[in-house]
Amino acid sequence: MNQKKEAAIVGVYEYPLRKVGGKLSPLQIKAACAVEALKDAGLAWSDVDGIYDAGESGPMSGLTISEYFSVNPSVINTTNVGGSSYEFHSAQARRDIMAGKGNVALLTYGSTAHSSAFSIGTGSRGGNALDPVSNIESFSGMTLVSNYAMVANRHMYDYGTKREAMAEISVVTRYHAMRNPQAVQAMKDLEFLDIRETTIDDVLNSRLIADPLRLLECCMISDGGGAVVIASPEVARDCRKKPIWILGSGEATRYPVRDTDITCTAAVQTGPEAFDEAGISPEEIDVAMIYDSFSITVLTILEDLGFCKKGEGGDWVAGGRLRYEKVSDGPALNTDGGGLSSNHPGMRGIFLLIESVRQLRGESTSQVKEAKLAVAHGNGGMLGSRHSAGTIIMGVD
Amino acid sequence: MEDESNELASRPLPRLEEMDTKYFWQETRNKRLSYQICENCSKVVFHPRAHCPGCLEGRLSWQASSGRGEIYSFSIVRQSYHPFFRGLIPYVVAWIDIDEGFRVLSNVICSDISLADVKIGSRVELEWEEHEQLCIPLFRLI
Numbered sequence: 001m002n003q004k005k006e007a008a009i010v011g012v013y014e015y016p017l018r019k020v021g022g023k024l025s026p027l028q029i030k031a032a033c034a035v036e037a038l039k040d041a042g043l044a045w046s047d048v049d050g051i052y053d054a055g056e057s058g059p060m061s062g063l064t065i066s067e068y069f070s071v072n073p074s075v076i077n078t079t080n081v082g083g084s085s086y087e088f089h090s091a092q093a094r095r096d097i098m099a100g101k102g103n104v105a106l107l108t109y110g111s112t113a114h115s116s117a118f119s120i121g122t123g124s125r126g127g128n129a130l131d132p133v134s135n136i137e138s139f140s141g142m143t144l145v146s147n148y149a150m151v152a153n154r155h156m157y158d159y160g161t162k163r164e165a166m167a168e169i170s171v172v173t174r175y176h177a178m179r180n181p182q183a184v185q186a187m188k189d190l191e192f193l194d195i196r197e198t199t200i201d202d203v204l205n206s207r208l209i210a211d212p213l214r215l216l217e218c219c220m221i222s223d224g225g226g227a228v229v230i231a232s233p234e235v236a237r238d239c240r241k242k243p244i245w246i247l248g249s250g251e252a253t254r255y256p257v258r259d260t261d262i263t264c265t266a267a268v269q270t271g272p273e274a275f276d277e278a279g280i281s282p283e284e285i286d287v288a289m290i291y292d293s294f295s296i297t298v299l300t301i302l303e304d305l306g307f308c309k310k311g312e313g314g315d316w317v318a319g320g321r322l323r324y325e326k327v328s329d330g331p332a333l334n335t336d337g338g339g340l341s342s343n344h345p346g347m348r349g350i351f352l353l354i355e356s357v358r359q360l361r362g363e364s365t366s367q368v369k370e371a372k373l374a375v376a377h378g379n380g381g382m383l384g385s386r387h388s389a390g391t392i393i394m395g396v397d
Numbered sequence: 398m399e400d401e402s403n404e405l406a407s408r409p410l411p412r413l414e415e416m417d418t419k420y421f422w423q424e425t426r427n428k429r430l431s432y433q434i435c436e437n438c439s440k441v442v443f444h445p446r447a448h449c450p451g452c453l454e455g456r457l458s459w460q461a462s463s464g465r466g467e468i469y470s471f472s473i474v475r476q477s478y479h480p481f482f483r484g485l486i487p488y489v490v491a492w493i494d495i496d497e498g499f500r501v502l503s504n505v506i507c508s509d510i511s512l513a514d515v516k517i518g519s520r521v522e523l524e525w526e527e528h529e530q531l532c533i534p535l536f537r538l539i
Contacts, residue, residue: 086479147472
């Protein structure tokens with residue numbers, strides 16, 4: 001194995017609250033998280049020479065964030081591809097560090113989606129945008145949930161996937177959430193009913209939002225934020241905690257044309273690329289942090305990353321295979337509780353990195369024993385039409 | 398305020414000034430579903446564009462579709478906060494593979510009873526919804 005250990009995640013922080021109720025702005029959440037992530041790394045504002053920002057807190061964020069944080073970056077990257085932006089940022093930060101353009105990259109995220117009452121999933125896509133795609137699709141009233149539901153329906157049609165299989169994703173995610181005090185508090189604060197471990201029947205008896213997806217297969221809409229610090233080996237060696245190396249990455253987009261198989265995600269492109277670069281195979285992965293906007297998102301991405309064959313995800317995930325105790329082969333899934341049961345303020349990608357790091361440090365509330373390798377896979381946009389995929393593979397020394 | 402809420406309670410309509418889709422929507426007045434073919438590389442193009450994404454010598458020409466196809470996938474929307482679509486619940490959103498080789502997003506209109514007849518692979522045909530300046534291409538089961 002010829003792994004390149006040329007950039008490492010050295011600091012992380014997840015904002016602990018999911019309901020800030022008009023007390024904080026997204027920008028303030030970003031700064032609060034940056035402070036804690038830099039402390040976690042043992043670094044200071046003045047060490048930061050790269051800013052990576054998805055622009056969720058306002059326009060021209062490359063400018064505004066530099067000033068707000070009062071840093072003097074030599075790399076300014078404002079890639080926004082939706083929820084997977086932070087996997088893209090990590091891949092790009094690593095390349096920038098490897099190219100010698102910077103030593104300390106700072107990624108931040110802040111959102112008040114819950115307090116601002118965004119109806120992200122059920123609001124129907126806007127009618128006023130003046131781009132050709134919106135102008136030819138928005139008359140249909142496709143909600144975000146129904147977009148993903150079309151992937152689920154086609155997956156069931158093509159492969160005989162059962163609703164129980166998709167429900168399994170929700171069950172294992174909640175199982176992990178119940179062990180995470182922040183996730184439990186999040187569900188309380190967001191007024192979830194009946195906060196407990198769930199069964200497949202619970203999921204299948206929850207109400208339909210867009211057939212075949214049901215309430216317990218849809219992520220929450222929270223406030224929140226986070227920060228990640230990525231550093232060069234020279235800096236990483238002197239940080240407070242052990243470096244979590246970025247070993248491989250993949251970035252891709254996918255969009256509809258005739259004959260597009262919507263059960264296949266852009267992970268078919270990013271997965272092999274990232275695993276090849278890391279010099280490992282999916283079977284070696286201990287922890288899989290997969291963007292769980294909906295149950296079907298996880299099922300299709302697990303297949304496309306190569307954990308099992310296309311179409312066999314339904315059988316593969318059954319029987320608690322994805323629990324953190326690792327009852328059989330296969331990775332632990334979304335051990336923080338995921339977007340389904342812990343944290344989804346709109347762009348969850350940063351939390352996939354943060355929980356991967358916690359696992360590889362031994363700091364998770366659903367700790368996988370001796371976890372050495374993790375994959376974070378972000379999905380942005382809408383799986384059933386146009387979406388982005390970012391895969392990051394991480395490992396310990 | 399009242400005007401605004403009335404506007405929200407109707408179907409969100411496309412804007413006729415959008416450059417790529419202007420001709421498509423103009424043609425819906427004549428109840429024609431238009432798509433493009435490149436005369437150089439024969440690529441079928443949809444959504445409409447001014448350039449060919451298949452070759453660099455692109456010459457796109459407009460064609461009129463038969464308006465028939467089959468459901469590639471669909472979902473029945475049970476919850477929407479949009480003032481118009483909330484009133485339509487439950488309604489069918491679908492990707493439809495049109496016989497001429499392009500895929501469109503639309504609704505399959507049907508009664509609550511015939512919802513169960515909507516299936517992947519079902520044959521559908523156009524059913525135009527008339528508006529003042531254009532028609533909306535919806536579909537019904539054949």
